[in-house]
Amino acid sequence: MLDLYWIPGAASLAVHTLLEEVGAEYRLHRVVREGGKVEPAEFRRLSPHGRVPTVVLDGGLVMYESAAIVMHLSDLYPEAGVAPAPGTPERALWYRWLTYLTNTVQATFMIFIYPERYTAEGADAEPVKERAEASLVRMRDFLEGELAAGGPYVLGERFSSADLYLWMLTRWGRRFEPKWWDQPELGAHWRRVRERPAAQRVYEQEGLEE
Numbered sequence: 001m002l003d004l005y006w007i008p009g010a011a012s013l014a015v016h017t018l019l020e021e022v023g024a025e026y027r028l029h030r031v032v033r034e035g036g037k038v039e040p041a042e043f044r045r046l047s048p049h050g051r052v053p054t055v056v057l058d059g060g061l062v063m064y065e066s067a068a069i070v071m072h073l074s075d076l077y078p079e080a081g082v083a084p085a086p087g088t089p090e091r092a093l094w095y096r097w098l099t100y101l102t103n104t105v106q107a108t109f110m111i112f113i114y115p116e117r118y119t120a121e122g123a124d125a126e127p128v129k130e131r132a133e134a135s136l137v138r139m140r141d142f143l144e145g146e147l148a149a150g151g152p153y154v155l156g157e158r159f160s161s162a163d164l165y166l167w168m169l170t171r172w173g174r175r176f177e178p179k180w181w182d183q184p185e186l187g188a189h190w191r192r193v194r195e196r197p198a199a200q201r202v203y204e205q206e207g208l209e210e
Contacts, residue, residue: 002026003056012053020198022077067102082161147185167193
């Protein structure tokens with residue numbers, strides 16, 4: 001039995017959906033931050049940086065960092081077929097996609113959403129947000145082109161757990177106009193993943209809306 005510490009629609013979304021996709025048995029622990037307090041109390045001990053997702057696996061292994069959890073869970077449930085076989089070119093591309101999506105795209109989203117974290121105290125955060133937005137537009141266009149050239153999934157015809165990560169980030173792109181899912185290829189990819197039974201169950205569990 002796994003334990004997932006999560007916040008609706010946050011970086012835990014890809015991991016939560018992957019747990020449903022592979023048929024894992026798990027418990028949900030919603031993290032709530034109010035008035036400087038964090039619940040549940042054990043979350044602070046388990047997550048040294050105070051971020052979701054955090055997963056506690058059988059045997060007590062604690063995992064944080066979304067992409068690392070996605071990689072590990074994909075290997076724990078090989079029968080689900082959500083990752084290519086180790087040592088193959090497809091596996092290398094899977095690593096590349098997950099690393100790009102977390103290190104580059106997600107990291108830039110965090111600057112856009114929380115620009116005040118990247119400025120001196122009292123400084124104007126708007127220029128930081130504007131630069132992050134411009135970078136995200138370029139990333140969006142890159143992703144659109146990659147899907148157009150080699151889709152419908154990030155690994156071509158094969159669905160993988162990397163698609164759950166892109167799906168999550170495309171949802172974050174609803175903050176822009178046009179929204180990321182308004183792009184032809186990104187939108188088709190987002191809807192394709194959204195229609196999967198695992199994604200539908202997670203949307204219901206997390207109370208998410210478009």
